[in-house]
Amino acid sequence: MNGGKREDPIEPxxxxxxxxxKSNVELNxxxxxxxxxxxxxxxxxxxLFDRLRALGHRATVRELWIVLTRLLFGGxxxxxxxxxxxxxxxxxxxLFDSDNRLLLIENLRRWxxxxxxxxxxxxxxxxxxxxxxxxxxxxxxxxxxLDRRRMGQRDGRAMFEAIKRRFxxxxxxxxxxxxxxxxxxxxxxxxLRESEGHRSQVGEQIVEAxxxxxxxxxxxxxxxxxxxWVGHRYHEQPSSAFVAQSFFHTTEFDILLPRLPQRxxxxxxxxxxxxxxxxxxxxxxxxxxxxxxxxxxxxxxxxGLPRHLxxxxxxxxxxxxxxxxxxxxxxxxxxxxxxxxxxxTTSRIQVSEDHSQYIRAMQAV
Amino acid sequence: MKxxxxxxRTLGYEPKRMKPVHLFTTFFLTVTGRAQxxxxxxxxxxxxxxxxxxxxxxxxxxxxxxxVEGRIADTMTxxxxxxxxxxxxxxxxxxxxxxxxxxxxxTFGNDYTGTSELxxxxxxxxxxxxxxxxxQILDATREGKEVLKFARETIAExxxxxxxxxxxxxxxxxxxxxxxxxxxYTAKFGDLTSERLQLLSQKMxxxxxxxxxxxRNLKERESKYSRLRHLVLGLGTWLFRYLLKMSAPGDQRxxxxxxxxxxxxxxxxxxxxxxxxxxxxxxxxxxxxxxxxGSYESDIEEEGVFAKKxxxxxxxxxxxxxxxxxxxxxxxxxxxxQPRSGSPYKHFELQPDxxxxxxxxxxxxxxxxxxxxxxxxxxxxxxxxxxxxxDDRRYLREDGxxxxxxxxxxxxxxxxxxxxxxxxxxxxxxxxxxxxFASTPEILP
Numbered sequence: 016m017n018g019g020k021r022e023d024p025i026e027p028x029x030x031x032x033x034x035x036x037k038s039n040v041e042l043n044x045x046x047x048x049x050x051x052x053x054x055x056x057x058x059x060x061x062x063l064f065d066r067l068r069a070l071g072h073r074a075t076v077r078e079l080w081i082v083l084t085r086l087l088f089g090g091x092x093x094x095x096x097x098x099x100x101x102x103x104x105x106x107x108x109x110l111f112d113s114d115n116r117l118l119l120i121e122n123l124r125r126w127x128x129x130x131x132x133x134x135x136x137x138x139x140x141x142x143x144x145x146x147x148x149x150x151x152x153x154x155x156x157x158x159x160x161l162d163r164r165r166m167g168q169r170d171g172r173a174m175f176e177a178i179k180r181r182f183x184x185x186x187x188x189x190x191x192x193x194x195x196x197x198x199x200x201x202x203x204x205x206x207l208r209e210s211e212g213h214r215s216q217v218g219e220q221i222v223e224a225x226x227x228x229x230x231x232x233x234x235x236x237x238x239x240x241x242x243x244w245v246g247h248r249y250h251e252q253p254s255s256a257f258v259a260q261s262f263f264h265t266t267e268f269d270i271l272l273p274r275l276p277q278r279x280x281x282x283x284x285x286x287x288x289x290x291x292x293x294x295x296x297x298x299x300x301x302x303x304x305x306x307x308x309x310x311x312x313x314x315x316x317x318x319g320l321p322r323h324l325x326x327x328x329x330x331x332x333x334x335x336x337x338x339x340x341x342x343x344x345x346x347x348x349x350x351x352x353x354x355x356x357x358x359x360t361t362s363r364i365q366v367s368e369d370h371s372q373y374i375r376a377m378q379a380v
Numbered sequence: 381m382k383x384x385x386x387x388x389r390t391l392g393y394e395p396k397r398m399k400p401v402h403l404f405t406t407f408f409l410t411v412t413g414r415a416q417x418x419x420x421x422x423x424x425x426x427x428x429x430x431x432x433x434x435x436x437x438x439x440x441x442x443x444x445x446x447x448v449e450g451r452i453a454d455t456m457t458x459x460x461x462x463x464x465x466x467x468x469x470x471x472x473x474x475x476x477x478x479x480x481x482x483x484x485x486x487t488f489g490n491d492y493t494g495t496s497e498l499x500x501x502x503x504x505x506x507x508x509x510x511x512x513x514x515x516q517i518l519d520a521t522r523e524g525k526e527v528l529k530f531a532r533e534t535i536a537e538x539x540x541x542x543x544x545x546x547x548x549x550x551x552x553x554x555x556x557x558x559x560x561x562x563x564x565y566t567a568k569f570g571d572l573t574s575e576r577l578q579l580l581s582q583k584m585x586x587x588x589x590x591x592x593x594x595x596r597n598l599k600e601r602e603s604k605y606s607r608l609r610h611l612v613l614g615l616g617t618w619l620f621r622y623l624l625k626m627s628a629p630g631d632q633r634x635x636x637x638x639x640x641x642x643x644x645x646x647x648x649x650x651x652x653x654x655x656x657x658x659x660x661x662x663x664x665x666x667x668x669x670x671x672x673x674g675s676y677e678s679d680i681e682e683e684g685v686f687a688k689k690x691x692x693x694x695x696x697x698x699x700x701x702x703x704x705x706x707x708x709x710x711x712x713x714x715x716x717x718q719p720r721s722g723s724p725y726k727h728f729e730l731q732p733d734x735x736x737x738x739x740x741x742x743x744x745x746x747x748x749x750x751x752x753x754x755x756x757x758x759x760x761x762x763x764x765x766x767x768x769x770x771d772d773r774r775y776l777r778e779d780g781x782x783x784x785x786x787x788x789x790x791x792x793x794x795x796x797x798x799x800x801x802x803x804x805x806x807x808x809x810x811x812x813x814x815x816x817f818a819s820t821p822e823i824l825p
């Protein structure tokens with residue numbers, strides 16, 4: 016209007032912010048890059064992915080790219096610009112930012128988050144300003160600062176969790192973060208490393224758990240025999256009763272770990288993510304692949320989880336396995352085991368050899 | 381006109397409220413041509429009655445009879461027998477269709493969750509002879525005959541666990557009675573002429589071919605129990621599809637818009653409910669519409685053939701509620717519609733076993749197919765729409781569905797479908813966006 020250049024009072028602020036944002040992104044990138052360049056950090060990052068792999072989880076290359084880019088550039092699902100140095104913007108926090116669009120992140124949060132595992136000794140040391148030595152922190156050579164007065168508050172706890180994650184990646188003893196991890200995941204991973212002798216005991220546990228999916232009563236025979244349970248019905252509702260007469264002895268099964276064929280051994284590194292319950296006499300025709308989800312279900316059954324709360328996927332797999340075993344000439348007796356879900360009773364019914372007469376019946380405990 | 385004539389002229393069987401186990405019994409009675417009286421089985425497996433157990437059903441009398449006939453050991457106590465009865469009841473009544481059928485009681489129907497021909501007993505046919513009707517249509521084509529052969533061979537397989545457990549109270553081969561359910565059918569509904577058989581078998585040709593694929597898959601690896609169950613689910617879906625085809629006016633397609641989104645308030649759920657209600661109304665109005673179109677020899681409304689009963693006096697207007705019940709029961713019991721509760725707000729969503737049956741009917745044995753092959757076959761054969769085909773939105777628009785133009789809705793629906801197929805071990809997603817299906821998990825990558 017006055018012929019001169021109009022001055023926009025907002026412009027310098029925006030420009031400043033943009034510059035700040037730019038410098039923050041750059042700073043954050045440099046910081047993350049410096050840390051992620053350390054061999055130990057890279058190894059431990061791969062270690063977390065390996066934990067997921069052992070449990071049977073997979074990720075697409077696209078997801079991996081997204082996650083790794085976030086680690087470097089500090090991008091957050093919420094779109095908030097990172098601020099260099101702020102603990103919530105550490106690369107080790109980016110890895111566990113909740114984002115239900117990315118299965119990899121959700122799996123990391125559930126199965127491989129160092130902050131979710133308690134370790135009383137290290138937790139105590141991390142809480143104490145002088146609990147750890149500076150030289151044991153491999154990147155900074157200094158103990159990360161923690162405002163202990165805020166530990167009772169939400170942001171204080173978040174800070175402590177961030178330090179626990181940084182401990183895993185950057186402390187000399189970081190791998191101990193998972194040392195006291197309990198639960199079925201650790202058990203499953205151990206199992207994949209166990210000796211053959213130990214695996215035969217596992218076979219008994221697996222057989223017992225399968226039996227208990229159909230008949231929750233406890234019995235010695237549930238460990239020594241795999242019964243071929245039948246819960247026949249035509250309509251869409253679940254069966255309310257199961258019967259079994261045929262069985263295989265547990266000793267007729269092997270617990271096997273997959274391995275590369277001889278001609279490929281050494282060609283690349285292979286580590287199993289499942290084991291197999293296989294009927295020995297028929298080669299590999301009758302086998303149940305037990306990956307982590309199924310293992311977890313079976314362990315939960317052993318702990319008393321009722322059938323109707325079990326994942327359908329796993330029940331389908333068990334049904335399908337037992338169905339196939341019918342064709343493998345199982346042993347038969349004149350005794351039938353029946354589980355009645357309406358009355359919550361298990362019975363043993365003895366029938367004569369020619370199946371013309373009931374001999375006796377008793378309620379099994 | 382008589383009711384039977386109208387049923388015969390319209391659908392070819394009497395539409396009734398029926399369970400899959402009713403269809404199982406009639407279909408296999410027709411296939412085998414033999415029935416058992418099974419009085420002892422019934423007296424043993426029935427453990428309660430609203431009037432209390434009496435006569436041959438009382439524990440004392442039953443114990444004495446079984447003992448005299450040598451069906452229980454001399455040492456067996458009444459308490460033991462009572463335990464056997466309760467367990468047999470639970471197993472054979474898994475479909476909740478076992479009733480006291482002999483004196484001093486009587487029943488409209490009694491069907492065991494059986495696994496062999498020894499369980500096939502003839503009481504009033506609660507399925508309105510639908511099983512005998514399906515048999516005749518299948519028997520009219522080469523493909524259908526393959527299904528019947530599979531059924532005949534499967535039911536005849538000896539010595540399954542359930543049969544062996546019940547054997548002491550079952551009849552024997554010697555006590556079988558030859559029955560001709562087709563003759564009974566003809567006496568009730570008249571002859572299905574060869575022209576009509578030809579016409580109907582042609583109308584259901586795609587579905588019948590799918591049953592053949594189902595049987596081949598089942599034969600490949602499934603147990604007897606699984607073969608029987610999936611066959612009955614397949615036959616029930618075949619019948620439901622037939623019902624929709626017969627009742628759809630004009631060129632309306634018998635589409636089933638499936639909702640796997642698990643979101644009760646979504647637009648997709650509303651449209652799937654509308655789809656359910658649309659077919660419901662078509663079926664409910666079927667007899668009335670044909671009457672108005674003059675398809676019957678006389679005006680059945682005028683004659684009051686299906687007149688509402690007001691006390692004992694017939695009143696104005698017809699009562700076609702039996703059609704609605706038939707539709708509802710088939711849709712829910714065959715695992716095609718949910719919820720199973722009495723809620724009137726139903727939508728199409730497959731139960732896991734039904735999805736398994738239908739996938740087994742379109743994916744041939746030992747083949748791996750992409751979703752791009754499977755989804756069009758499911759739509760073509762069974763009318764299933766879940767966003768699996770690229771042109772599903774256009775397809776639905778042509779059928780008068782509106783408001784599901786957003787790709788997001790179908791993305792969620794498709795994902796739900798794939799997730800369920802994965803749970804059934806019939807699908808895998810080896811890389812982003814590549815979904816593969818197979819009838820056996822071993823050949824999936």
